[in-house]
Amino acid sequence: MTLLSSSSIVSIVSIMRTSSFRYVIYNRTHKGHSLRTT
Secondary structure, three states: OHHHHHHHHHHHHHHHHHHHHHHHHHHHHHHHHHHHHO
16 A cells, blocks of 8 residues: 555656646747747
8 A cells, every 4th residue: 555655656646747838838938938029
């Protein structure tokens, strides 16, 4: 139980970090593109 929960938590944290990182990059790139276009 402890091992399973710890592994699941680690995987969830890693997924959240990657998703947030991608979101930040997408936001920055999108803002940059919009600023360039306008």
